[in-house]
Amino acid sequence: MSKAADSSARASVKIRDVAAFADVSTGTVSNTINHPERVHPRTRLLVEQAIRELGFVPNQQARVLTGAVSNVIGLVVLDVESPFYMGAAHAVERSVRDSGLVVMLCNSEGEIVRESALLSMLAAQHVRGVLLAPATPEEHADRYVNLPQDLPVVLLDFDGGATHCSVSVDNVAGGALAVRHLLDLGHQRIAYVGGSLSLRQFAQRAAGARQAMADAGLDPEEMLTEVSVSGLGIRDGQRAVELLLEGTLPEAIFCGNDMLAFGVYRGLVNAGLRVPEDVALVGYDDIDFAKNWVVPLTSIRQPIDDLGHQAAQLLLDHSSRDSSHVHRQVILKPELVVRRSTDRRVEPRRPGSAGGTVKR
Amino acid sequence: MSKAADSSARASVKIRDVAAFADVSTGTVSNTINHPERVHPRTRLLVEQAIRELGFVPNQQARVLTGAVSNVIGLVVLDVESPFYMGAAHAVERSVRDSGLVVMLCNSEGEIVRESALLSMLAAQHVRGVLLAPATPEEHADRYVNLPQDLPVVLLDFDGGATHCSVSVDNVAGGALAVRHLLDLGHQRIAYVGGSLSLRQFAQRAAGARQAMADAGLDPEEMLTEVSVSGLGIRDGQRAVELLLEGTLPEAIFCGNDMLAFGVYRGLVNAGLRVPEDVALVGYDDIDFAKNWVVPLTSIRQPIDDLGHQAAQLLLDHSSRDSSHVHRQVILKPELVVRRSTDRRVEPRRPGSAGGTVKR
DNA sequence: TTCAGAAAATGAAGCGATTCAAATACCCTA
DNA sequence: TAGGGTATTTGAATCGCTTCATTTTCTGAA
Structure with a gap:
């Protein structure tokens, strides 16, 4: 100018x-x-x-030094390549953007050592606060008393009990939702395919599945086959089918995540079975691919945007009125999305008629 | 203790x-x-x-204020939910971790306004340097002279010319690679399905495709059908097939990314055509799904890890020896990964025999 | 025992912005 | 035109840490 x-x-x-x-x-x-x-x-x-x-x-450093609150918030996740966390990250970012804040995204890779290194680094940066997806394997929420006292922290996808603010999704309810849906459709012999049960989320989803069966008056011990595979990918799902085929085939299969479900689908198709005619299939997470899969996949949708948004709000709240802050735990409910993989009445959607040009 | x-x-x-x-x-x-x-x-x-x-x-703020270099580097991407950028982000993070640096990930969402806001915010934070995937639609590299002079910047997935350090992947070569592969297999009438040509990457890949045909002595005008769709998702690929079916079916289809290729696959299957028997199919990016797709997809793999790694190194270099730094442009080559979608001789891999347990 | 030179420790002066008590400038009324 | 009150502006002190010119302490040779 x-x-x-x-x-x-x-x-x-x-x-x-x-x-x-x-x-x-x-x-x-x-x-x-x-x-x-x-x-x-x-x-x-x-x-x-x-x-x-x-x-x-x-110079922002100088400003903060004189007492201004930083305009940076930290976000520590277990895996930067996971669509779940990145979805949440995006939601967080969108909801703090207008307040002029930026997000510092860090990757703990699930390792506690790295996690605490990151936390003290964030504390040293004097960030406004931190959203933390804890790397703790089990509910050792008490471990977090070691956090720098003056660092506002909100736990993400983890119920922090009374000692911390947290926003989480009810995995037990999600598992129950899936199985209840299958029961409603008349299926009784159901299999649950999940990752290692030492992963909190999978254990909780399995618990929900069991609970739903029990609520329906069925004995989970008898009617619910549980398969645990070591990984969480498509190939592991395929492997799970092989294990299942060694016994009596269940009427429906509920998978701990969508990738496993895709793998299960392939395994079934390879074995000459049809979805949903021979076996009904439910996934978890409702990732983008679910609705576009060969047979659109019924899945449990996590309220990711809401998760990120609420966590951000909680943190802003927590970090502004410094006095008298009461820790709040928000627990969000997942949602069932029914598609063809469980219900053949759901019509496959035709591709839209969006624009396109051909040059021959 | x-x-x-x-x-x-x-x-x-x-x-x-x-x-x-x-x-x-x-x-x-x-x-x-x-x-x-x-x-x-x-x-x-x-x-x-x-x-x-x-x-x-x-207190890190105080340290930096007294002249220490910050241990934070900025990373500005066009989309935090894209596997491509997140892969790169992860690689960047891994390669600076040992130097005690952390990455501040920011999302410009492709908007120039947001991008410059982020850049001046990063400058105000006095970060060590910035890795930037520019939101500029075309090669207006000169626009970047406006960057704060003392902020070391390395352009990511963008060739910055002589005025900036940059690391990019040769999209023209990638397009050529794909088409040459198809030509080698004996296909001659080829279609290219890409997003809007105003997206740099897609335009370049198309150019590469044309060039490969020309090099083979074929007239691209005649033998190469170009389809542009508005979006970049599965549904858009399906739509592309509909457009293609209005004319003569090509012998092979090369898609500007894997999602489009998956859509094209579905479109073909819906039309009763088989891959690769009736039509050969090549994608681009080699995302995780490619190798696990119903028919494993031949694709062009981007050296994402390398991209992130080299960019990080360039930035570290750039931001340490402040004197006499010459801008370097690194251009990486993509790689062809052949799978069944173009070559029926490639055996479908059997699922591994990883562990798994069943509780009946 | 003394003393030069090396080693270690000290503490005041910044870094760049914000604050706030004190100093000025301005306005209006008497 | 003086006086009192408000509106502005000023600039030194401060935030927490690093630096560096000094001072103090230690060594070991004479």
Whole structure:
């Protein structure tokens, strides 16, 4: 804009330079930035002009040092490549964006050592607060008393009990939802395919499955076959089918996540079985692929956006009114999405008629 | 460990407190942290002890303020939910982790306004440097002269010309690779299905496809059908097939990404055609699903890990030896992964024999 | 025992912004 | 035109840490 605009690219401009340029004191510059109402409109214009000419950007480190709250929040997840966490991350980001905050995304990779390193790093950065998907294998929520006291933390996808704020999704309810749906359709012999039960989520989903059977008056011990595979991918699902085929085939299969379900699907097809005619199939997570799978997959949808959003709000709340904050635990309910893999009456959707051009 | 350990959770401990506790000066504490060799072993032990007792964590803001380089690097991507960028992010993180750096992941969502807001925010944070996947639609690399001069930037998945460091993948080569493969298999009438050509990557891949045909002595105008669809998902691929079926069916189809290829697959199957018997199919990106698709998909693999790794190295290099840094452009080559969707001789892999247990 | 030189420890001066008590400028009334 | 009150502006002190010129302590040779 101005002839001096390119000077912005010179060495870092500090508040003193702006003050000198506008011929006012540093205090006035600071005020026009942080308390514009305190400075005379004429002066304000002058200073704003100078700021623009010089391309001044206040040093955030210095600001925070003098007591301002940081505009950074930390987000520690177990896996940056997981659609679940990235969905949540995105939701978090969207909901704090308007408050001028940015998210510092960190990856603990499920390792406690790395996790605590990250936490103290975030504390050292004096971030505004942290959203943490804990790497703790079981409900050792008490472990987290070691967190830096003055670091507001909200637990993500984990119920923190009374000692922490947290937002989680009810996995037991999700498991129950899936199995109840299958029971409603008239299936009775059901298999649950899940990852290692030492993974909290899978154990809870299995528990929900059992509970739903019991509620329906069936004996889970007898009617529910539980298969645990070591991994969580498509191939593991295929493997699970092989294990299942060694016994009596169940009428329906509920998988701990969608990838396993896809694998199960392939395994069934390879064995000459049809979904849902011969076996009904339910996944978990409702990832993008579920609705576009060869046979669209019935799945349990996690309220990911809500999860991220609520966590962010909780953190903002937690980190602003520093006095008298009561920890709150939000537990969200998952949702059943019925598709063809359990119900042949659901019509396959035709592709939309969106635009497209061909050049021959 | 010590009886005073829990005091760490008290209010924030500063270097003065440590100094008082260990009965030394602040300078000495600082030295034992940053230049241990300058302080007497005996004293050092004392101070380290005190640091531990008090749970002292130096305020990073203050450190940076006094001139230390930050241990944070920024990473600005176009989409936090894209496996491509998250793969790269993960690689970046892994390769800087050992240097004690953390990554601040930001999402420009492809919007230039947001992008520049993020950049000046990162500059204000005084991060060590930034890896940027630019939101600029075309090669307007010159636009980036506006970047804060003292902010080292490495462009990601974008060739920055001589004015910037950059690491990118050769999309033209990728397109050529795919089409050459199809030509080698004896196919001649080929279709390219891509997203809007205004997306740099897709335009380049299409160019590569054309070039490969020309190199083989075929006229792209005549033998290559180009289909552009508006979206990039499975449904869009299905739509593309409908468009293609209005004309003569090509012998092979090359898609600008794997999702489109999956859609094309479904479209073909719906039309009663087999892959690869009736039509050969090639995707792009080699996402996880490609190798596990009903018919494993031949695809062009992007060297994502390498991309992230090299970018990180370039940035570290760029941001350390501040003097005399020459901008380097790294261009990586994509790789062809042949699977059944183009070559029926490739045996479908059997699922592994990994562990699994059944409880009946 | 003394003393030069090396080693270790000290503590005041910044880093860049914000704050706030104190100093000025401005306005209006008497 | 003086006086009192409000509106602005000023600039030194401060945040927590690092640096570095000094001071103090230690070594070992003379």
